[in-house]
Amino acid sequence: MMMNAKQRCISLLKDCKTLQNIKKIQAIATKTSLLNDPFISGKLILLSAISISDALQYACNLFLEIPSPDIFTYNTLIRGLSESNSPQQSLLTYIEMRRKTILQPDSFSFAFILKAAANYKSLDGGIQLHCQSLVHGLDNHLFVRTTIVSMYAECGCISSARKAFDELSQPNVVAWNAIVTACFRCGDLKGAEVLFGRMPFRDLTSWNIMLAGYMKAGEVEPAKRIFAEMSAKDEVSWSTMIVGIAHNGRLDEAFEYFRELNSAGMRPNEVSLTGVLWACAQAGAFEFGKVLHGYIEKAGFGMMVSVSNTLLDTYSRCGNVQMAHLVFDWMIINKNIVSWTSMMASFAMHGLGKEAVQLFHNMESSGVIPDGITFICILYACSHAGLLKEGIGFFHKMQATYGIEPSIEHYGCMVDLYGRSGLLRKAFEFVIEMPIEPNDIIWRTLLGACSIHGDVTLAEQVKERLSELDPTNPSDHVLLSNIYAVAGKWRDVVSVRRSMTDQNIKKSPGWSMIEVDKIMYNFVVGEGSNGVTKEAQEKLMEIMSRIRIEGGYIPEVGSVLRDIEEEEKENAVSLHSEKLAVAFGISRLCRGSVIRVVKNLRVCRDCHVVMKLISKVYKWKIVLRDRSRFHSFHEGQCSCQDFW
DNA sequence: GTAGGGTTAG
Numbered sequence: 001m002m003m004n005a006k007q008r009c010i011s012l013l014k015d016c017k018t019l020q021n022i023k024k025i026q027a028i029a030t031k032t033s034l035l036n037d038p039f040i041s042g043k044l045i046l047l048s049a050i051s052i053s054d055a056l057q058y059a060c061n062l063f064l065e066i067p068s069p070d071i072f073t074y075n076t077l078i079r080g081l082s083e084s085n086s087p088q089q090s091l092l093t094y095i096e097m098r099r100k101t102i103l104q105p106d107s108f109s110f111a112f113i114l115k116a117a118a119n120y121k122s123l124d125g126g127i128q129l130h131c132q133s134l135v136h137g138l139d140n141h142l143f144v145r146t147t148i149v150s151m152y153a154e155c156g157c158i159s160s161a162r163k164a165f166d167e168l169s170q171p172n173v174v175a176w177n178a179i180v181t182a183c184f185r186c187g188d189l190k191g192a193e194v195l196f197g198r199m200p201f202r203d204l205t206s207w208n209i210m211l212a213g214y215m216k217a218g219e220v221e222p223a224k225r226i227f228a229e230m231s232a233k234d235e236v237s238w239s240t241m242i243v244g245i246a247h248n249g250r251l252d253e254a255f256e257y258f259r260e261l262n263s264a265g266m267r268p269n270e271v272s273l274t275g276v277l278w279a280c281a282q283a284g285a286f287e288f289g290k291v292l293h294g295y296i297e298k299a300g301f302g303m304m305v306s307v308s309n310t311l312l313d314t315y316s317r318c319g320n321v322q323m324a325h326l327v328f329d330w331m332i333i334n335k336n337i338v339s340w341t342s343m344m345a346s347f348a349m350h351g352l353g354k355e356a357v358q359l360f361h362n363m364e365s366s367g368v369i370p371d372g373i374t375f376i377c378i379l380y381a382c383s384h385a386g387l388l389k390e391g392i393g394f395f396h397k398m399q400a401t402y403g404i405e406p407s408i409e410h411y412g413c414m415v416d417l418y419g420r421s422g423l424l425r426k427a428f429e430f431v432i433e434m435p436i437e438p439n440d441i442i443w444r445t446l447l448g449a450c451s452i453h454g455d456v457t458l459a460e461q462v463k464e465r466l467s468e469l470d471p472t473n474p475s476d477h478v479l480l481s482n483i484y485a486v487a488g489k490w491r492d493v494v495s496v497r498r499s500m501t502d503q504n505i506k507k508s509p510g511w512s513m514i515e516v517d518k519i520m521y522n523f524v525v526g527e528g529s530n531g532v533t534k535e536a537q538e539k540l541m542e543i544m545s546r547i548r549i550e551g552g553y554i555p556e557v558g559s560v561l562r563d564i565e566e567e568e569k570e571n572a573v574s575l576h577s578e579k580l581a582v583a584f585g586i587s588r589l590c591r592g593s594v595i596r597v598v599k600n601l602r603v604c605r606d607c608h609v610v611m612k613l614i615s616k617v618y619k620w621k622i623v624l625r626d627r628s629r630f631h632s633f634h635e636g637q638c639s640c641q642d643f644w
Numbered sequence: 645g646t647a648g649g650g651t652t653a654g
Binding site for chain 2: 039040072075076079106107108110111112114115141142143144145146147148149150172173174175176177178179180181182203204205206207208209210211212213215234235236237238239240241242243244269270271272273274275277278304305306307308309310311312313336337338339340341342343344345346371373374376377
């Protein structure tokens with residue numbers, strides 16, 4: 001059957017996901033003067049404006065070519081822009097429409113533009129639009145009013161949201177759902193519960209709102225109770241549980257729910273897949289990640305940017321930067337700013353600063369515009385690879401070329417950059433002079449630099465500031481005590497330890513995980529003597545004595561806290577969780593495989609030395625992810641070049 | 645021919 005040009009465009013538009021396709025359709029439309037058809041042009045603009053990186057400008061240009069856009073076309077552009085990275089543009093377009101045309105906004109216009117105000121978190125703008133809708137007699141329109149409720153909640157104004165809801169004479173289920181969501185958004189859990197109880201009717205979404213609300217508030221148990229109570233569950237219910245549980249740090253349970261989802265006869269969707277992949281990334285579950293990768297390819301989820309981006313990140317956080325890069329390369333036309341930034345972060349974590357810098361330039365030449373997070377990653381890459389000059393260059397470039405105002409995170413990266421490079425005074429001055437009030441993280445970064453370079457005097461000054469901001473943070477005390485220990489100031493070590501005991505500050509326990517046969521094993525310092533721990537301890541004894549004889553190992557006792565007897569100190573470091581996990585790996589894994597360990601804290605100097613020696617004496621490759629980066633040990637060397 | 649409430653990546 002012959003299709004006419006309009007039908008062809010419409011069918012092409014149905015699954016149009018890339019800028020290339022949009023351009024193709026535009027070519028057909030232009031040739032056949034279909035661009036004057038408001039349906040085609042409107043759809044085109046909408047599709048190109050939404051979530052396709054770099055297409056926003058294209059959409060606006062396209063819009064300008066339309067001779068006299070009608071309200072439908074304007075609405076489409078306003079909607080596209082409201083969901084973009086710059087929702088302000090949506091408001092500007094609306095203002096322009098009012099100024100330049102005689103078009104009257106309708107209920108659609110208000111629904112979209114109020115959403116823009118919500119996304120932009122602009123309370124002032126939202127109030128003005130609320131008034132405008134009143135002027136046009138549309139503020140009572142059910143759809144508009146529901147958006148007003150959500151807008152006020154997004155802007156943090158629960159009382160106005162509540163008022164807008166209470167004025168509705170006959171709220172339907174969507175309006176009820178909106179007000180419950182509003183309570184959760186504003187942190188009013190009690191209010192959400194009360195309103196949920198009062199709802200005259202509920203649909204599945206109402207229940208899902210409760211799940212998501214509790215999860216985002218960190219209330220996992222109530223969410224689990226509700227989930228168990230629900231008679232009907234859909235994809236969203238399952239995805240919400242998996243994502244929520246994972247983000248609340250219960251990785252094992254996230255895997256469990258994912259397995260349950262499958263055995264309940266449901267198919268994972270892209271959201272549950274990103275959730276479970278995210279859990280793999282956190283846990284360093286490389287083997288399970290690979291299994292999921294297979295499923296993703298087979299089921300066709302590889303085309304989805306969010307899934308591929310998460311997969312990339314998972315490989316990266318599991319220590320396999322090569323696989324991460326492969327996933328990145330496979331996303332030929334799909335890459336967005338998140339993909340580029342994730343790849344940069346991946347290089348950065350693995351100490352490949354030069355590669356990250358090169359990637360940044362490639363991104364620029366391919367026309368992708370970096371955002372604030374991209375710059376955090378590239379600055380992190382520079383500081384972790386000692387690229388001082390490059391880092392300073394990027395910090396200027398983000399402001400001069402891209403007009404991005406540095407946030408506290410960017411300043412933190414700069415402090416880290418100067419600090420790691422040994423320019424401690426410069427780092428200190430930078431903190432004093434920065435236009436934002438430094439927070440605890442900034443000072444902690446500087447304290448970390450003092451620890452690397454052994455500057456006791458500056459460390460004491462910095463710790464004083466930290467004591468004002470966050471007096472009970474255990475890691476600050478531990479870090480200061482370590483600085484004293486390395487400098488041999490045992491009396492000061494004791495005094496820090498004593499003040500910790502007096503204030504009942506406990507060091508967060510270190511743990512390390514390793515995956516063997518797709519099962520994760522967790523090792524915690526000084527915890528338990530079950531079969532697995534025993535096995536690891538015995539193997540570790542053997543390893544330590546072998547690296548002592550064959551590798552010339554001398555324990556670095558500065559890494560322990562207390563001024564205890566030398567032999568005891570040696571014992572305490574030798575039982576660090578990462579050592580146990582690696583020993584367990586050597587005991588269980590096949591020769592030739594890579595030992596991948598994830599640790600929750602920073603690796604200590606002694607463990608770092610031991611890992612290098614094991615990689616040399618035992619000829620195993622060890623990939624250790626600690627709190628801040630990756631260490632790849634091979635033939636007695638570490639990828640971080642002892643710079644962490 | 646466009647809408648309002650719930651889950652997704654750096």
